[in-house]
Amino acid sequence: MRHRRPAGWFSMLFTAAVACLLLMAVPSASAAEVKPHTVLLTWQQDPTTTMTVQWLQRGDLLPLAEGQDESLEHAHGVPQIEAPPADADATWDGPALHVPLMLNEAHRVPNPDSFDAELKLGWTEAGLFLRVAVRDLTPSEHPDRNDLWRADSVELFVSTGVGDSDRYQLILASGADPEQDGLRMQFYDSRADRAVDLTAETSSAVHDEGYTIDVLLPWENLGLDAVEAGRELAFNAIVNDAGTEEASQWLGWHHHRDSSRNSRSMMPLKLTDGEGTQVLLRTVLKEDHLDTDKSEAQFFAHPDLAGKTITLHAGDEVVGSTTLEGDELPLHAAIPIPAPPEDERWGALSVELDDERVAVLEMSAIYASRPPDAAELLYRAAGESEFQTAETAVHRMIAWPGVFRQRVELTGLEPASTYEFQIPGVDRTFKFRTMPTDIDEPLRFATGGDIRHRQDWMEATNRQAMKYDIDFVVWGGDFAYADAMEERLYRWDEWFQANYNTLISDDGRVVPVVAGIGNHEVRGGYMVNQDDYEPTDEYRLGRAPYFFQLFAFPGQPGYGVLDFGDYLSIVLPDTNHANPIAGEQTDWLASVLAEREHVPHVFPVYHVPAYPSHRPYDGGVSRQVREHWVPLFEEHGIEVVFENHDHTYKRTHPLRGGEVDPHRGIVYMGDGAWGVGTRDVHDVEETWYLRRAESTRHAIIVTLHGRHRHMLVVSEDGDILDEYPQTPLNSGLGQ
Numbered sequence: 001m002r003h004r005r006p007a008g009w010f011s012m013l014f015t016a017a018v019a020c021l022l023l024m025a026v027p028s029a030s031a032a033e034v035k036p037h038t039v040l041l042t043w044q045q046d047p048t049t050t051m052t053v054q055w056l057q058r059g060d061l062l063p064l065a066e067g068q069d070e071s072l073e074h075a076h077g078v079p080q081i082e083a084p085p086a087d088a089d090a091t092w093d094g095p096a097l098h099v100p101l102m103l104n105e106a107h108r109v110p111n112p113d114s115f116d117a118e119l120k121l122g123w124t125e126a127g128l129f130l131r132v133a134v135r136d137l138t139p140s141e142h143p144d145r146n147d148l149w150r151a152d153s154v155e156l157f158v159s160t161g162v163g164d165s166d167r168y169q170l171i172l173a174s175g176a177d178p179e180q181d182g183l184r185m186q187f188y189d190s191r192a193d194r195a196v197d198l199t200a201e202t203s204s205a206v207h208d209e210g211y212t213i214d215v216l217l218p219w220e221n222l223g224l225d226a227v228e229a230g231r232e233l234a235f236n237a238i239v240n241d242a243g244t245e246e247a248s249q250w251l252g253w254h255h256h257r258d259s260s261r262n263s264r265s266m267m268p269l270k271l272t273d274g275e276g277t278q279v280l281l282r283t284v285l286k287e288d289h290l291d292t293d294k295s296e297a298q299f300f301a302h303p304d305l306a307g308k309t310i311t312l313h314a315g316d317e318v319v320g321s322t323t324l325e326g327d328e329l330p331l332h333a334a335i336p337i338p339a340p341p342e343d344e345r346w347g348a349l350s351v352e353l354d355d356e357r358v359a360v361l362e363m364s365a366i367y368a369s370r371p372p373d374a375a376e377l378l379y380r381a382a383g384e385s386e387f388q389t390a391e392t393a394v395h396r397m398i399a400w401p402g403v404f405r406q407r408v409e410l411t412g413l414e415p416a417s418t419y420e421f422q423i424p425g426v427d428r429t430f431k432f433r434t435m436p437t438d439i440d441e442p443l444r445f446a447t448g449g450d451i452r453h454r455q456d457w458m459e460a461t462n463r464q465a466m467k468y469d470i471d472f473v474v475w476g477g478d479f480a481y482a483d484a485m486e487e488r489l490y491r492w493d494e495w496f497q498a499n500y501n502t503l504i505s506d507d508g509r510v511v512p513v514v515a516g517i518g519n520h521e522v523r524g525g526y527m528v529n530q531d532d533y534e535p536t537d538e539y540r541l542g543r544a545p546y547f548f549q550l551f552a553f554p555g556q557p558g559y560g561v562l563d564f565g566d567y568l569s570i571v572l573p574d575t576n577h578a579n580p581i582a583g584e585q586t587d588w589l590a591s592v593l594a595e596r597e598h599v600p601h602v603f604p605v606y607h608v609p610a611y612p613s614h615r616p617y618d619g620g621v622s623r624q625v626r627e628h629w630v631p632l633f634e635e636h637g638i639e640v641v642f643e644n645h646d647h648t649y650k651r652t653h654p655l656r657g658g659e660v661d662p663h664r665g666i667v668y669m670g671d672g673a674w675g676v677g678t679r680d681v682h683d684v685e686e687t688w689y690l691r692r693a694e695s696t697r698h699a700i701i702v703t704l705h706g707r708h709r710h711m712l713v714v715s716e717d718g719d720i721l722d723e724y725p726q727t728p729l730n731s732g733l734g735q
Contacts, residue, residue, distance in 0.1 A: 033058040034425040035403075037500035041512040044552050047435040047472075048415040048565050051512070052552045053377060054407035055423055056397070056496075059369025065344040067315025072348050074360035075232055075270035077277060081122035084129045088205035088212040092131055095276035096120040097269075100302065102239065102251040103282060103330060107300040110249040112329055114138070117239040117251050123271050125226065127218040128158065132237060135210040139176035140242040145186050148173045151242035154213055157259035159234040160222055162268050166192050167234075168221060169260050174204040174211040183213070188260065196220045229273045234266035255284065262490050280305055282330070283351055283359045287337075287401075287486075295337045297351070297361055300330040305353075310335070312361075313350045337363075345369075364401035364486075371396060375406050379421040381414065382431070387422070399486055399545040407552065418509070431509040433471060437565050442705045444468055447605060448698065449476035449518065449644025449672035455494045457697060458675030460716040462502035465699040466511070467718070473503070473511055474570055476644040476672065477518020477577075477607035484523035484544050492546060498675075513551075516572040517558050518607040518644065521547040526621075528580045540578045559585060561592050568601045568704065573629065575608035575645075581624040589629060593636035600707045602638060604629070609643035613650035613671045613693045614679045626658075633666055640711070640724075642700070644672030647679045649713060651692040651722055660688070667724060669711060673697045692722050 038056040079095040099119040103109060109116060116135040123129065132154050142151035148171045149155055159167035169188040173180065183204040191198075201216040219227055236259040238252040250257070258265035280302040287295045297312055301324050311321040312335045320335035340346045345368040351359035371394050378387040392406040413419065416436035420429050436443065446465040452458040465473065480495040482488040503511040519525035527533055527543040537556045541548050544558070554560025558578035562570045571592060579585045596602050610625040611617075633641060634656055654665025668689075674697065681693035697716040702709065713722040 034423060035496075036423060036426040036428065038496045039423065039430065039500070039510060040496070040550065041432055041510050042514060042552055043512060043562060044409055044555075046563060046565065047512075048437050049413050049434065050409060050411050051413060051419070051432050051434065052407065052409045053379075053421060053432075054392075054405055054552065056400075057372050057375075057404050057406055058402050059371055059396075059404055061369055062343060062345045064347045065314055065340045067317060068347055069315060069350070072350055072357075072360045073270075074362075075268040076279065077272040077274060078121050078123050078128070078269050079276045080229065080271065080273050081124060081129065084122070084124065084216060085131070085214065087203045088131070088214040092120060094122070095274075096122050097276055098278045099237075099253055100278070101280050101282060101300075101330065102237075102253055103255060103300060104250055104252065105255050105257065107255060107282060107284065107298075107330065107332070109251065109329055115241045115249060115251070119237050119253060121235070121269070122276075123227070124216075127216045127221075128233070128235070129214070129216050130156070130237070131212060131214050132239065133210070133212045134174075134239055136176065136241055137209060138242075139174075139178075139206075139211075141173040141175075141177035141180045141184075142242075143180065145184050148184065148186055149240055151240065151248075152177065153240045155238040155240065155259075156215065156217070157234075157236040157238075157263070157266055158217055158222065159263040159266055161232055161263070162234040162266055163264050164234065165190070165263070166222065167263050167266075168198055170198075170200055170215070170217070172202065172204075172213055172215070174206060174213055176204075176206045176211040191221075191223070193223050196223070227271060229271050231271045233269045233271070234263050235269050236266040253279075255282065256487055258488060262488075264490065265487065281310075281353065281358065283361065285361045285363070286334075287364055296334045297337060297349070298332070298334045299324070299351075300332055303327050303329055303331055306331060308354050311352045311355075312337070313352060314340075314346060319349065343370075369402045371404050372406075375424045377408050377410075377421060377423065379410060379419055382418040382420055395549065397545075397549055398541070399484075400489060400492075400549075401486070405549060409552070420508075429508060430504070431507065432512065433509060435471065435564050439567050439704050439706060442703050443564075443568070444470050444701060444703045445472045445474060446470045446699045446701055447474040447476070447603075447642050448670060448674040448700055449516075449607060449642075450478040450647055450676045451475055451674045452480050452491065452495050452498065453676040455498045455675075457716065458495070458498045459502045461674050461697055461699050462498065464714050464716060464718050465701065466502065466505065468701045468712075468714075470511060470701065472514060474514045474516075474603075474605050474642070475674070476516045476572075476605045476642060476670070478520040478644065478672065478676075479515070479518070480546075481520045481676075482546060483520055483525075484546060492550075514553065514562060514570055514572070515547070515551040516554070516605055516607060517544065517547055517574050517577045519577055522577045526576050527578055528576050535579070535584075544578055559588070561596075563596075563599075566599060569596045569599050569603070571602065571604045573604060573606045575606050575625060576621050577607065581621070582628050586628045586632070590632050593632055593638070597636055601704055601709060602636075603640060603642060603702075604633065604638060605642040606644070607672070608645045609650075609668065609671055610641075611643070611650075611652050611655070611668045611689045612646050613648045613681045613687075613690060614646035617687075630666075638666055640709070641666060641668045642670045643668055644670055646671040647673045647676050647695075648681045649673060649692070649694045649696050649698050649721060650681065650690060651713075651724060652689045653691045655689055669700060669713075669724070674699060675716075694721060696721060 120131045156170045175182040187198040256265040282300040322333040346363040349361045376389045392408040395405040397403045480491040482491040559574040608621040650671040652668040653660040656665040678695040701712040
């Protein structure tokens, strides 16, 4: 059955929505560029005598394939209008940029008969004007103005340009829900200059099948006194539906919901004085970085385009074509993208619909650069005059376009010593410390998880941890919340930047990071639940490319143990993200713990908690951890376990055999709230296993001295939330 919108929604003018606005632009310089803020230190083996140093670097830019046009336009033209309609009930028949094809992230309309939307835009001397018309048969709006987006609502995102940081967000609820009091709105301000308050002129109209919202966004919101034709902006609209018996659903112009954090998930606009156009086609670039033969351009179109021919061009050369067929909403077709000529690159491929250019695909750097040369890292013990050299290994980042990893493992170092090192091309000298062979003097590290929802939150907790002169940090998963998706690479870049800003001491000492895997390192969260799951290195790399390429330890298969001499072992299991809990991994864990019963400090650190402080106690992964791992912890003398994932702070009673045991029980701490939004906690009085629980971002500072240990929990503001045991070590924990 063909799904059609009401008559009058279409014209015969076509253009295309280019949904692939890549995060990483193709390198603009011919020389390989070192990215110093990506310096990362860790260990692959005994930290008393080794250190692994790595950083990221762009490759050398290849020339464009002959005949390509580097100045192809792909911004959507927004026509100037004389005046907006009087209100949302008034007809808008004049010129407009019209977007009747709004789809979700899967490029679908979930329930077109009950939920659908269209968008119109125009501009005046006063501001950007838009109308959103929504079909929604079951109105349900959130009662809290701060949570409007959680139910029926419209989210609007405006920026000075795609990729620009100067942006803001407006969320509107129309008042179609009779339980709510008219149209409501909420702004979120990410502008650099906030001298002018954010404003909007709005009106809404409610009818039997849904609602319409009109909005005029003044130019002053973006710091613009006046505009003229040719001005470029970035914009996105998302329509949310609370649903009925189904889960909530959404439709958007750009197919990613990241616009609130990343203006690269917006559509490029250009103000014009011409006629309006209509967007009936979404074009998406799908590049497979493990198998380049699978790269293709995908097209999602309104059924009115059935029978139209799409061709893909590199300059004047046709590299592929397809015809749109069918009657579903939307139509779907694809064109494979061939490799460019040898030692050349595609810069951009143009899309033509029936011989009219309608879109441009900006290709990533998968073919765009050749590897930089291996670098010679310079390093020396502090106080020595001569540097030694160590050659790095260069590795192409399969899912980070145009970027390469430089890595070297330094071995044969002196324990408990400070070293200086220099990265070629970076005008700065860094330092690191090797770990001691014993802990006759205190050793201190920080641990936690769920690291970065916002860069400022992450940096605040980093700074508190650094006040305790930590030797290293152990993070138990969910680093950048990038979900192994290339369009969220900016989150990794911000993660690196936060560490560069705050995990380097005033004298240049870089704090090493020991990393365990979490669900947000994996595309889909739990790859073992995927129908096509294979327990192979290649499969795991494809589902979690950034984790396995960025962190030298634990490496494949995704779990491991790091031994510090004979006094400390950090055990990093994987809670169903790249490996099943039961079976081979549990056998490995049993062997690892049995072999280390002589080690005074053995700390398992993993992501999903056995004893959650927010999520249900009977959650599937938590049950598996209690069934398969907790008995091993009890059998082999583990005393403290660090868990994450719930975005809270918790400490349990000492637990053994499924009950409180003050004498032989294990304490489970953490629950992962380093730099993320916190969640509500279970009532401690009514939760048998909880001793403490708070909705607070925090770091756990672990101090080891001989056979003694002490855990101090510090908030992002520097407040002491908890300590265990209650008596600090004699060595002191002063800031």
